[in-house]
Amino acid sequence: DGGITQSPKYLFRKEGQNVTLSCEQNLNHDAMYWYRQDPGQGLRLIYYSQIVNDFQKGDIAEGYSVSREKKESFPLTVTSAQKNPTAFYLCASSSGPLKPNQPQHFGDGTRLSIL
Amino acid sequence: GIQVEQSPPDLILQEGANSTLRCNFSDSVNNLQWFHQNPWGQLINLFYIPSGTKQNGRLSATTVATERYSLLYISSSQTTDSGVYFCAVGAASNTGKLIFGQGTTLQVKP
Numbered sequence: 059d060g061g062i063t064q065s066p067k068y069l070f071r072k073e074g075q076n077v078t079l080s081c082e083q084n085l086n087h088d089a090m091y092w093y094r095q096d097p098g099q100g101l102r103l104i105y106y107s108q109i110v111n112d113f114q115k116g117d118i119a120e121g122y123s124v125s126r127e128k129k130e131s132f133p134l135t136v137t138s139a140q141k142n143p144t145a146f147y148l149c150a151s152s153s154g155p156l157k158p159n160q161p162q163h164f165g166d167g168t169r170l171s172i173l
Numbered sequence: 174g175i176q177v178e179q180s181p182p183d184l185i186l187q188e189g190a191n192s193t194l195r196c197n198f199s200d201s202v203n204n205l206q207w208f209h210q211n212p213w214g215q216l217i218n219l220f221y222i223p224s225g226t227k228q229n230g231r232l233s234a235t236t237v238a239t240e241r242y243s244l245l246y247i248s249s250s251q252t253t254d255s256g257v258y259f260c261a262v263g264a265a266s267n268t269g270k271l272i273f274g275q276g277t278t279l280q281v282k283p
Contacts (some may be wrong), residue, residue: 073225077254093273099275100259100273100274100275101216105271106269146214160221164216166215167214167216
């Protein structure tokens, strides 16, 4: 079945360590997004990519980095510069720039915690 | 930027009851979506509805873009409807970016 796969489901980070969250989709979508959700809050956009080899900062990009080398994959790295990384991270995709206002579909998320 | 306000923040219903959730937004939008987040964190797209009315089973949604609000109706609620309902809007810049409201937490009691 087509969908978005995020891994791992749970991730623990030590102080000063970078960690990478995986997001893969087989929906043939051009656009992909990373969101952060804190307890009791809505989602906030970290980075988004409308096409391969291109991405833009969202509202809370500091301390995060991304790459988009393949259409299917949009990994997010949480760097040591992110001082409060504990959160629920959600990846989404949609059709892309030719059809920008289409439904976004989400993966099941990764819960990141600090050790 | 666009502000999105959802009401009520919390709602408790008895199974079988009906409810209306509201989403107000502060500027013109060309993208509005309703999502349901279940207790396990999974986010499901319910409606893509920048204007007009749509129905899907017991759920329906109406967006009045000129008055900058959207409503989500849940009829004959079931315990499986419990969770958080988010409204998200996109501005007219056509980037696909969404701005989420804070959500309405719904608890349906048996």
